[in-house]
Amino acid sequence: MPQNEKLDYVELPSSDLPSTKAFFEKxxxxxFVDYGPDYTSFSDQGLNGGFFHSDQCSSTSHGAALLVFFSDNLERTLAKVVDAGGTIVKPTFSFPGGRRFHFTEPCGSEFAVWSDSDAAD
Structure with a gap:
């Protein structure tokens, strides 16, 4: 059930919906649930959302918000991202409270993954 005045849904660009879907599936x-050729949605991922067809991508270098995943094993998640076709754009680094890395999915949209462990998992 949606909560009043809380974040509920996010929509992200993708220049190739089948490639984006294949990456996140793997x-x-x-x-995903498709709504015609230009939109697909996902749910039960911490925040529900969808991808819409666009020639642009979401990148912090262009001022876009950064969506960040949590992982209890950062190295395992990094390996899964690379195996699925993601590109590491900022290698794992430490920050107060943990470690994280940034990646792009095959269409260029940027995401990050963090762990609250400050040592290798």
């Missing part, structure tokens, strides 16, 4: 086990 890396994170997501499932």
């Amino acid at each position: 890396a994170f086990g997501w499932t």
